[in-house]
Amino acid sequence: MIELQHVSKGFNGVKAIEDLSLNIARGEFTVILGSSGSGKSTLIKMINRLLEHDSGRITFAGDEIRSFRPEDLRRRMGYAIQSVGLFPHWSVEKNIATVPTLLKWPPSRIHDRVTELMTLLQLDATLYRKRYPHQLSGGQQQRVGVARALAGNPEVLLMDEPFGALDPVTRAALQLEIARIHKAFDKTIVLVTHDIDEALSLATRIVLLDQGRIVQSGTPLQMLSSPANDFVSDFFGRSDVGIKLLGLQSVATRLRAGEHAAGAPVLASSSLREALSMFLSRRVDRLPVVDGDGQALGVIDFSDLLDLRP
Numbered sequence: 001m002i003e004l005q006h007v008s009k010g011f012n013g014v015k016a017i018e019d020l021s022l023n024i025a026r027g028e029f030t031v032i033l034g035s036s037g038s039g040k041s042t043l044i045k046m047i048n049r050l051l052e053h054d055s056g057r058i059t060f061a062g063d064e065i066r067s068f069r070p071e072d073l074r075r076r077m078g079y080a081i082q083s084v085g086l087f088p089h090w091s092v093e094k095n096i097a098t099v100p101t102l103l104k105w106p107p108s109r110i111h112d113r114v115t116e117l118m119t120l121l122q123l124d125a126t127l128y129r130k131r132y133p134h135q136l137s138g139g140q141q142q143r144v145g146v147a148r149a150l151a152g153n154p155e156v157l158l159m160d161e162p163f164g165a166l167d168p169v170t171r172a173a174l175q176l177e178i179a180r181i182h183k184a185f186d187k188t189i190v191l192v193t194h195d196i197d198e199a200l201s202l203a204t205r206i207v208l209l210d211q212g213r214i215v216q217s218g219t220p221l222q223m224l225s226s227p228a229n230d231f232v233s234d235f236f237g238r239s240d241v242g243i244k245l246l247g248l249q250s251v252a253t254r255l256r257a258g259e260h261a262a263g264a265p266v267l268a269s270s271s272l273r274e275a276l277s278m279f280l281s282r283r284v285d286r287l288p289v290v291d292g293d294g295q296a297l298g299v300i301d302f303s304d305l306l307d308l309r310p
């Protein structure tokens with residue numbers, strides 16, 4: 001859906017992105033990960049032409065992005081950023097409706113869309129739609145920013161550190177929301193972060209950048225279990241890579257069907273990391289496993305956690 005071929009971009013003669021090639025497929029949740037200054041924001045901003053690439057080719061749905069008018073491109077690609085960038089003198093409703101208004105949707109359709117998005121992002125529409133950005137908390141403002149990015153039903157959602165500067169609880173809630181939106185609406189999402197855990201929990205594919213180049217790209221499991229070099233191992237942290245791997249796999253993958261154990265059960269959909277925590281806190285080596293309806297499925301044994309398969 002979005003393809004970069006040998007793309008470079010420099011500022012005052014210094015390369016921020018160097019000969020980078022990347023293919024982002026429709027429906028994928030791509031997380032661009034890297035330390036500060038590695039080129040993440042430059043990369044995402046070139047995709048919607050907030051920055052122009054110096055050389056190489058970037059295509060969207062098969063066409064070079066320079067063949068689109070920038071405003072058309074941006075209507076098809078929602079964009080949410082850490083600093084939110086809401087218009088301060090516009091109500092929440094008007095901010096969310098920016099793109100639908102540009103697209104000249106009828107007022108009743110815009111009204112319904114705003115209500116729908118506010119509900120989706122757990123903002124009480126009756127309470128907040130007429131408020132101004134300064135009357136909202138930081139987390140609520142970020143929700144409005146995400147709602148605005150989604151409003152015109154764009155094919156692609158570009159997000160640059162959208163959950164930065166949030167407390168861990170609000171951050172986790174918004175991450176869950178985005179993961180749900182990705183699954184429910186089959187959106188193509190490109191998200192920039194330097195937060196390793198955020199990348200591991202959200203991405204279908206991680207692209208790790210260093211000094212404007214891709215060091216490795218792959219699924220979270222591939223990045224942890226088959227790092228391409230020492231840089232990748234160090235980046236993800238050698239010491240707790242096992243714990244991170246447990247976070248990526250579910251109890252269902254280690255289920256001993258039909259066996260029985262006593263005590264409070266663990267959900268089959270829980271991660272092995274959550275199961276580890278339960279084993280340790282309850283000081284047991286077997287846990288009963290149930291599905292979402294509470295039906296008994298079998299057992300997980302502590303020793304099953306040692307079987308770390310990619």
Ligand SMILES: Nc1ncnc2c1ncn2[C@@H]1O[C@H](COP(=O)(O)OP(=O)(O)OP(=O)(O)O)[C@@H](O)[C@H]1O
Pocket residue numbers: 011012015016034035036037038039040041042043194
């Ligand atoms: N407008 C600009 N003018 C000059 N240099 C720039 C500009 N924007 C980015 N750079 C430089 O390009 C490099 C990559 O910057 P970029 O913002 O893409 O990194 P990043 O990975 O997003 O960093 P961070 O996580 O800190 O936001 C950096 O060396 C930065 O100083």
